[in-house]
Amino acid sequence: MKNEIKNYELKIKNGGRREGRKLKIWITWIISLLLLIILPLIGYNCGNYYAIHVAGLVGIYCILCVGLNITVGYTGLLDLGFMSFCAIGAYTAVLLSIKGIPFWITLPISLFLGGFIRYLLGVPVLRLRGDYLAIVTLAFGEIVRLIANNFDWLTNGPKGLPRVGEKIAEIRLFSLVFNDDLQFYYLIFFFLAGTILISYRLEHSRIGRALVAIREDELAAGLSGINVSQIKSIAFVLSGMFGALAGAIYVHWIGFISPEMFTFRESVLLVSMIVIGGMGNIGGAILGVILLVGIPEILRPVLGTKFVDYRMLIFGMIMIVVIIFRPEGILRSKRRAGELKIKNYEL
Amino acid sequence: MFFEQLVNGLTLGSIYALFALGYTMVYGILLMINFAHSEIFMVGAYIGFLVLFSILAFPPQFLPIYFLLCFILSMLGAGLLAVIVERIAYKPLRKASRLTPLISAIGVSIFLQNLIMLTVGAQSKTYPDKLPITQFHFFDVQISSLQIFIFGLSILLMIILNIFVSRTKLGKAMRAVAENHTVSQLMGINVNTIISLVFLIGGGLGGIAGVLNGLYYGSIKYNMGFLLGIKAFTAAVLGGIGNIKGAMVGGFILGIAEALAAGYISSESKDIIAFVILILVLLFRPAGIFGEEVTEKI
Numbered sequence: 001m002k003n004e005i006k007n008y009e010l011k012i013k014n015g016g017r018r019e020g021r022k023l024k025i026w027i028t029w030i031i032s033l034l035l036l037i038i039l040p041l042i043g044y045n046c047g048n049y050y051a052i053h054v055a056g057l058v059g060i061y062c063i064l065c066v067g068l069n070i071t072v073g074y075t076g077l078l079d080l081g082f083m084s085f086c087a088i089g090a091y092t093a094v095l096l097s098i099k100g101i102p103f104w105i106t107l108p109i110s111l112f113l114g115g116f117i118r119y120l121l122g123v124p125v126l127r128l129r130g131d132y133l134a135i136v137t138l139a140f141g142e143i144v145r146l147i148a149n150n151f152d153w154l155t156n157g158p159k160g161l162p163r164v165g166e167k168i169a170e171i172r173l174f175s176l177v178f179n180d181d182l183q184f185y186y187l188i189f190f191f192l193a194g195t196i197l198i199s200y201r202l203e204h205s206r207i208g209r210a211l212v213a214i215r216e217d218e219l220a221a222g223l224s225g226i227n228v229s230q231i232k233s234i235a236f237v238l239s240g241m242f243g244a245l246a247g248a249i250y251v252h253w254i255g256f257i258s259p260e261m262f263t264f265r266e267s268v269l270l271v272s273m274i275v276i277g278g279m280g281n282i283g284g285a286i287l288g289v290i291l292l293v294g295i296p297e298i299l300r301p302v303l304g305t306k307f308v309d310y311r312m313l314i315f316g317m318i319m320i321v322v323i324i325f326r327p328e329g330i331l332r333s334k335r336r337a338g339e340l341k342i343k344n345y346e347l
Numbered sequence: 348m349f350f351e352q353l354v355n356g357l358t359l360g361s362i363y364a365l366f367a368l369g370y371t372m373v374y375g376i377l378l379m380i381n382f383a384h385s386e387i388f389m390v391g392a393y394i395g396f397l398v399l400f401s402i403l404a405f406p407p408q409f410l411p412i413y414f415l416l417c418f419i420l421s422m423l424g425a426g427l428l429a430v431i432v433e434r435i436a437y438k439p440l441r442k443a444s445r446l447t448p449l450i451s452a453i454g455v456s457i458f459l460q461n462l463i464m465l466t467v468g469a470q471s472k473t474y475p476d477k478l479p480i481t482q483f484h485f486f487d488v489q490i491s492s493l494q495i496f497i498f499g500l501s502i503l504l505m506i507i508l509n510i511f512v513s514r515t516k517l518g519k520a521m522r523a524v525a526e527n528h529t530v531s532q533l534m535g536i537n538v539n540t541i542i543s544l545v546f547l548i549g550g551g552l553g554g555i556a557g558v559l560n561g562l563y564y565g566s567i568k569y570n571m572g573f574l575l576g577i578k579a580f581t582a583a584v585l586g587g588i589g590n591i592k593g594a595m596v597g598g599f600i601l602g603i604a605e606a607l608a609a610g611y612i613s614s615e616s617k618d619i620i621a622f623v624i625l626i627l628v629l630l631f632r633p634a635g636i637f638g639e640e641v642t643e644k645i
Contacts, residue, residue, distance in 0.1 A: 316458030
């Protein structure tokens, strides 16, 4: 009896401590959220426009990386052509927008088209083994870029869209017209928050656990009653939609696209951000973006444009070093850290 | 028209085949796609360029010696680079999951590409055309001596490689390691040496393919490896990745398919053809022409 009471007291104590920690986490979240909302406003009023532009860019890349993380990080499918879905979203948005269709209608269409094409790609491709999948996605990415480059009547080829004399419709929210970097920062911030929320909820849902199970052992996952192809397909389509989302926002913000923006190099850059930051971890993906996009862009005016050339050289080295010495990335995901490590000795 | 494109296709195909051998040999022994191989090819082309560029006078009687020197140096340089890359970037990851070395290979590829871009320059370089080219006419098909040279040299190298793999002791050891690392180690084979040897041979052939490519097209660029690398990889997959004969046949088939597409459809469709073939092969016959279906062991 006494023992039980003691246990109960202990439980309350522990629970109380956990409650306290939860509160702390919430406070940190809210403060950082407020900082993210207020800081750009201060920067804007102090005339620091470049920093806001960079922040917007980081936001776009964060949407892309958090989306790609669903495929690469959770499910363990290496996708080397993710930029093609950004391109599909961007081209759909711009082609409709030129006709004067408002953003809030073109956005769902871009998302749907991105997801649908991703689904069609996934049906045959998801059956392939890991490294073959990487090659096919790479080839698909190149095909999309080549199509954008060669179908002049649709995409205006390498000269890009919109053509001379055409105009992308502005994004309007009631009476608010989005036209400068600060407004777009908030728009991107809003969508990024949504992306992170969806991704976080997904990670901790039944589907998210199924994805991790598939990553660890597809066969065992299938035997445990997971519908492997269906779950993989869901993850694949969802991440493609995030790619299209980023593309659609980006093109409205910058107001121009050309096939050169969606090269293999960019797709690889996204993968390296996730790898360096930490696979399967939203925070890791964001850290990767800050390290590989944010810091170099902020440093660009300081170190000169020459630095941008050296950037890729350094990334290549960092990628090799990180993957050899810390294969989980800088911020490793809790799940990956907790995994059993069994050396596979084959005889 | 048809025969002319066929000749072009065979020339192109022999370059692809030499290039594809590197992919297929590494895959056969390590079960990994060596993404950095396209950069080995590019570096080989640059070494050949530097050798030919630094020789100022070209008296015709020394021409064979110079070209021999150029091929040997680029072969050695590219092969050694491949071995170094393996030691640094792949060897520590041999026991890791299968996607891990792929990512470090991408890192190597980015690094080498940018290294060449920053040291040699981002502009494309004109390849020194010191080789005297004569045109032959068979009926109404025009064949240049360069095309015959490329075709002949690659066939020669492939025959040598085939004899090496099938007849010599080292070749036997290579095949044994490809079968099973642990067992071949128990039989007294030094697995690490054999893997290095595979990278040396594959890289060397890639380097020669780079030089031939430079001679044939007349210009090289720091990012030339990417597109050609995917095509060579397609050739390897088409023939059945891991299979040496498959890579040779696959290279020729791809070269001919591309040349015919360029001749009959349009020159832009040439690049798309390779990607479409790649996707179709992977979807319908991932084992390729000569590959055998491998059932996955549990």
